[in-house]
Amino acid sequence: MDAGALTAHGEARDAGFYLTALTYGHYLWQRGFAARATLCLDRALGADLRGDEPVLRDWPLPYAAMRWFLAHTPPDVFIGNPRVHFQHLADRMNEPRREQRRWRAWACWALARAARPEWPGDPRHRVVEPTVDEIAARLARHGLAGEVALWRGAFASSPYKA
Template identity: 50%
Template sequence: MSHRCLTNLKSAERAVFYHSALKYGHYLWQQGHSGRAILALTRALYADVAENDPILKQWPLPYGALKWIIANHSSTDFPGNPRISFQHQATRLRGERQCLRRARAWAVWALICETRPELEPDRTQGIIEPTLESIETLLHAHAHTGESVLWRSVLQAMLVTDSRTAH
């Protein structure tokens, strides 16, 4: 499998692209390429899939998968700091569906902050970091119906898991 599995699908049905990006992200994780897996899953997250598309019933938006990769990467040595990457995406994305993609970037950023708080933010840009409540509001305003619930469930599962392992 290679990046061509996605580049060859630029004009394909969005659900096909979405599913391929998920599979490619999984493949990259299995090959030990966590940074590239995050990029592939982000392509899936930003894909223009209708909220009522059947693919999302079987394969929900990859908040859980992204969180899992961040949590299970063997060190803080990522090929690029994912906290900064999503912070920059949330403040710099332009073009089609900008508000939706920015809301999703902040949602992933929050998962990263909660999962790996030791990852440094970008302190040089003067970026105002949103609260969890404001991210939820952004998702309510711009994302799929129920997406904020999915995101919150991933966040809450993470907090429950963290509290269990802390004892």
């Protein structure tokens, strides 16, 4: 499997794209490419889903998987600094579905803080970091039904609570 699996979807960011992004992320994780695997989960979270797609019954939004990837990346495997990645992504998000995708990026930023508190933010990027309650409120407004519960559930094994 390679990046061609994602580009084969063309401009479509539908349920098929979502499942491919999850599958490719898993494939990359199994091969030790933590950074690229994390980016695939990020791509899956950007899919254009309404919430009633059958794929979501078996493969809910990957907040728990994202936190697991971040927490379980071996120290000798490159992952960069996902906290900074999500901080920049959230602050610079473009259309389509800007607000939904922006708040999902902030949600992943919070997961990165929980999974790896030693990762610093970017001190040169002046942005107001939202609280977990603000993230939850915005996900409730712009996300799918049940999304906040999925996101909060990803914190279950973390000392940082949402």
